[in-house]
Amino acid sequence: MSLKYAHDLEGTMQALDIMPLSINLLDQFYINTVKGRGDNPIKHIERLLFNNIENEVSQPLHILFSGYRGCGKTTELNYLTQQISQQIQVINFSVYQELDPVTVNHTDLYLVLMENLLALAKEQDLDISQTYLKKLNLWLEAPAIKEIRSLAGSIDAEVSGGAETSFFIPYFTKIFARLKATAKTSGSYKKEITTKIELKLNQLIENCNLLIVEIKQKLWKKGIKDLLIIIEDMDKLDLPKAQDLFYNYSVFLTQVQTNVIFTFPISLMYHTQFNTIKNYFDLSFELPTIKVFNRDGSPNQEGRKILSNIVKSRMKLDLFEEGLLESFLVKSGGCIRDLFRMLLSASLRALDYEKEKVSRLEYCKAYWRLRNEYANSIAEKRTKDGEVIKYEDYLQALVETYESEDKTPPNSNAVLDLRQNLCILSYNDTQWFDVHPVVKDFLIDKGKIQPHGDDPHKCSA
Numbered sequence: 001m002s003l004k005y006a007h008d009l010e011g012t013m014q015a016l017d018i019m020p021l022s023i024n025l026l027d028q029f030y031i032n033t034v035k036g037r038g039d040n041p042i043k044h045i046e047r048l049l050f051n052n053i054e055n056e057v058s059q060p061l062h063i064l065f066s067g068y069r070g071c072g073k074t075t076e077l078n079y080l081t082q083q084i085s086q087q088i089q090v091i092n093f094s095v096y097q098e099l100d101p102v103t104v105n106h107t108d109l110y111l112v113l114m115e116n117l118l119a120l121a122k123e124q125d126l127d128i129s130q131t132y133l134k135k136l137n138l139w140l141e142a143p144a145i146k147e148i149r150s151l152a153g154s155i156d157a158e159v160s161g162g163a164e165t166s167f168f169i170p171y172f173t174k175i176f177a178r179l180k181a182t183a184k185t186s187g188s189y190k191k192e193i194t195t196k197i198e199l200k201l202n203q204l205i206e207n208c209n210l211l212i213v214e215i216k217q218k219l220w221k222k223g224i225k226d227l228l229i230i231i232e233d234m235d236k237l238d239l240p241k242a243q244d245l246f247y248n249y250s251v252f253l254t255q256v257q258t259n260v261i262f263t264f265p266i267s268l269m270y271h272t273q274f275n276t277i278k279n280y281f282d283l284s285f286e287l288p289t290i291k292v293f294n295r296d297g298s299p300n301q302e303g304r305k306i307l308s309n310i311v312k313s314r315m316k317l318d319l320f321e322e323g324l325l326e327s328f329l330v331k332s333g334g335c336i337r338d339l340f341r342m343l344l345s346a347s348l349r350a351l352d353y354e355k356e357k358v359s360r361l362e363y364c365k366a367y368w369r370l371r372n373e374y375a376n377s378i379a380e381k382r383t384k385d386g387e388v389i390k391y392e393d394y395l396q397a398l399v400e401t402y403e404s405e406d407k408t409p410p411n412s413n414a415v416l417d418l419r420q421n422l423c424i425l426s427y428n429d430t431q432w433f434d435v436h437p438v439v440k441d442f443l444i445d446k447g448k449i450q451p452h453g454d455d456p457h458k459c460s461a
Contacts (some may be wrong), residue, residue, distance in 0.1 A: 009350055018340045033306050037289070045283075050087070071289050071335050073287050093230075095109070105249070124222070139200060235263040242268050247276065266419050271416060292307070422436055
């Protein structure tokens with residue numbers, strides 16, 4: 001579905017697509033959100049990348065980039081790509097699209113990276129040296145790797161002296177694509193594949209870095225001065241998987257000899273293991289949520305204005321009854337995805353009743369739908385280690401966060417989960433936290449917290 005501006009409620013399905021803005025849509029729909037967030041990590045990263053080029057720094061940057069789901073991380077990374085594209089080549093791939101997020105490991109990431117590097121060489125028609133191609137072929141012909149290749153399906157070819165790069169680049173690309181596909185499995189089969197690649201992992205990493213050198217040299221001749229890898233959706237991995245990957249295997253992740261941005265789970269950024277993890281990386285950044293309230297609970301007008309401008313860029317504001325849009329903005333908590341989901345839900349319901357505008361009735365239906373989703377996400381959990389986090393533990397953590405004078409939640413496993421499912425959000429570069437507005441309403445109705453005065457945006461049952 002293509003993204004289009006909505007002049008009426010019929011157009012909202014195309015206007016309120018919750019997918020991140022692709023690069024070709026940024027000029028039409030992108031809204032600068034820096035003032036509403038209170039921090040500008042994307043500009044900081046851009047400056048660091050260009051500084052490396054200007055000062056001819058060869059040491060690559062390995063960066064952790066975190067933020068809450070649905071708050072605009074991918075759109076901002078696409079904006080970064082657009083801003084640097086004249087001087088820096090960007091390869092962007094998603095672990096969710098390329099691999100199985102349940103079984104993904106560090107070896108899988110190198111297989112995907114090799115496939116993408118080779119695809120870039122083919123796309124840009126880069127003349128990769130025969131010396132390198134022969135070296136890569138030696139790795140692919142190793143017995144352990146050949147065994148995996150046979151399971152993935154054979155591709156007949158043989159590297160020999162005088163062979164054309166234009167043939168072997170796509171040939172090797174297909175091999176790595178099949179190796180990647182073979183790695184998207186589970187159980188004992190997955191373990192066998194990982195074990196065999198581990199035997200030759202150092203050579204795979206070496207081949208990856210040699211290919212990066214080849215690509216950078218060839219791109220330089222075309223006026224492109226550096227290479228950036230962006231690995232998306234690692235922030236969506238469940239906490240145990242992310243812990244294992246970043247805590248136990250960061251030493252492998254950071255051996256890539258070019259700039260890499262790893263999206264990173266927000267809950268893990270506040271985990272006790274983070275101090276160990278961050279030592280392997282050069283920098284870590286968090287994209288704050290757009291503020292709809294200040295720390296003291298007063299309205300944040302700048303953040304609300306930005307959210308209103310985001311909606312205005314997608315649809316006519318007179319499609320809402322007067323003053324109603326404010327309620328959507330407030331109850332979204334500044335999470336763009338929640339805002340769009342509420343707006344779309346209300347718009348479609350208005351269409352069901354052949355209305356031309358969204359009324360408070362439709363708003364309340366969308367509000368309750370979102371609120372119930374968050375309420376249902378709070379449930380007793382048993383971890384793999386046998387720890388039980390009770391329902392009451394989650395409620396208590398929410399209450400303590402809400403009542404905290406400095407807006408700092410307790411450091412507990414319950415809070416890590418509540419951050420991961422967006423029940424607790426972080427704001428501003430000063431790192432204060434608050435409970436999602438619809439979760440606050442849930443706690444008020446359960447008698448767990450007291451409201452601060454009347455709330456005109458809250459809907460009754």
